[in-house]
Amino acid sequence: MAYLQESLSASQLQYQLQKTADFLHLTRSHEFSMAAFNFEVKCTQNSSKAKVSVLDTGIIIFEPLNHTSSKDIVLSSAVHGNETAPIEICNELIKQLILGKLHLENRTLFLFGNPPAINIGHRFVEENLNRLFSGAHSQGSSLHKGQGEVLINKEHHRALLLENTVKIFYENNNYKERNSERFHYDLHTAIRGSKNDKFAVYPFRHNKSWVKEQLQFMLACGINTILFSNSPTTTFSYFSSNKFGAHAFTVELGKVKPFGENDMTNFAGVIGSLTALISGQPLALAEYNKEDFSFFAIDQIIDRHSDDFKFHFSDDVENFTDFAIGTVIATDGEQEIKTQKAGEAIIFPNANVAIGQRALLTVIPVEVNPE
Numbered sequence: 304m305a306y307l308q309e310s311l312s313a314s315q316l317q318y319q320l321q322k323t324a325d326f327l328h329l330t331r332s333h334e335f336s337m338a339a340f341n342f343e344v345k346c347t348q349n350s351s352k353a354k355v356s357v358l359d360t361g362i363i364i365f366e367p368l369n370h371t372s373s374k375d376i377v378l379s380s381a382v383h384g385n386e387t388a389p390i391e392i393c394n395e396l397i398k399q400l401i402l403g404k405l406h407l408e409n410r411t412l413f414l415f416g417n418p419p420a421i422n423i424g425h426r427f428v429e430e431n432l433n434r435l436f437s438g439a440h441s442q443g444s445s446l447h448k449g450q451g452e453v454l455i456n457k458e459h460h461r462a463l464l465l466e467n468t469v470k471i472f473y474e475n476n477n478y479k480e481r482n483s484e485r486f487h488y489d490l491h492t493a494i495r496g497s498k499n500d501k502f503a504v505y506p507f508r509h510n511k512s513w514v515k516e517q518l519q520f521m522l523a524c525g526i527n528t529i530l531f532s533n534s535p536t537t538t539f540s541y542f543s544s545n546k547f548g549a550h551a552f553t554v555e556l557g558k559v560k561p562f563g564e565n566d567m568t569n570f571a572g573v574i575g576s577l578t579a580l581i582s583g584q585p586l587a588l589a590e591y592n593k594e595d596f597s598f599f600a601i602d603q604i605i606d607r608h609s610d611d612f613k614f615h616f617s618d619d620v621e622n623f624t625d626f627a628i629g630t631v632i633a634t635d636g637e638q639e640i641k642t643q644k645a646g647e648a649i650i651f652p653n654a655n656v657a658i659g660q661r662a663l664l665t666v667i668p669v670e671v672n673p674e
């Protein structure tokens with residue numbers, strides 16, 4: 304069933320949001336755009352005030368008014384529209400902030416990445432949004448006289464808007480002298496189950512060291528499996544990490560389920576940790592111990608080159624399942640793709656991608672020395 308689309312004025316939007324505190328509903332009923340507006344909220348616990356700014360559909364910023372914050376936090380969800388658990392988690396945090404039930408200590412930007420894809424319950428409408436950052440949205444665009452650059456589709460437009468929003472948020476002049484720390488957790492769920500239920504991808508840091516405290520934070524979120532990326536990508540988390548020096552991760556919180564079918568007790572660690580981060584409560588970080596983690600690095604990146612692309616494992620094989628060396632894991636036309644290293648495991652298989660796109664990654668266990 305289509306989500307009813309409305310066209311409310313800024314003051315009607317504000318009235319509705321303050322009444323219901325349901326930013327997801329407002330976003331879904333304005334899937335392509337929304338008038339900008341802002342208002343103030345007061346925390347019911349300590350009377351601290353915050354400014355709430357809605358910039359567009361799915362884009363809402365909370366800023367403390369009575370104190371300067373030392374952290375700038377971006378929490379994105381719905382970069383893939385059908386990944387509902389993170390959307391529900393973020394909408395609940397937004398709700399508590401609007402209702403004044405949660406103290407806001409640190410500036411926080413929430414992004415619902417792809418509202419039209421949420422509404423159709425699909426990963427994306429035309430193109431995978433999480434392959435369109437760091438300028439990829441403008442590749443293949445054309446210049447039209449009088450119109451400037453014309454981007455290929457709505458996902459390209461959205462990627463550009465999300466990039467600009469993150470830039471404005473991090474570079475806000477009023478906050479220049481604060482020398483604050485930047486964070487971006489891009490929250491997802493995976494298409495298939497995982498041997499390691501939750502895991503995170505740590506974007507390539509161009510030889511800067513991995514940050515121990517961030518790994519401890521992931522562990523507090525219930526995530527003990529970290530995949531270290533070893534090259535630049537077009538993902539959202541790499542964009543914030545590379546362009547703005549943010550502590551950034553793509554966080555995978557389990558398996559895709561429809562709205563209302565997520566067992567929220569599964570996410571207690573991540574909800575508690577994000578709540579503490581936003582509201583300035585002490586983070587419950589355990590002492591760093593490498594035995595607590597499983598670390599992997601990407602080994603093979605397998606793109607689809609032909610119509611006749613097949614995996615040689617079943618649909619219910621979970622992420623991080625490993626295969627003996629020399630196992631044929633896929634065929635692409637005539638070409639056989641085999642595992643080559645001890646402990647080599649598959650991750651993110653998707654045979655239905657367009658030709659030229661990534662169909663599979665393999666990962667191998669690694670040791671790292673975070674600082």
Ligand SMILES: [Zn+2]
Binds near residue numbers: 382383386491492493
């Ligand atoms: Zn995703």
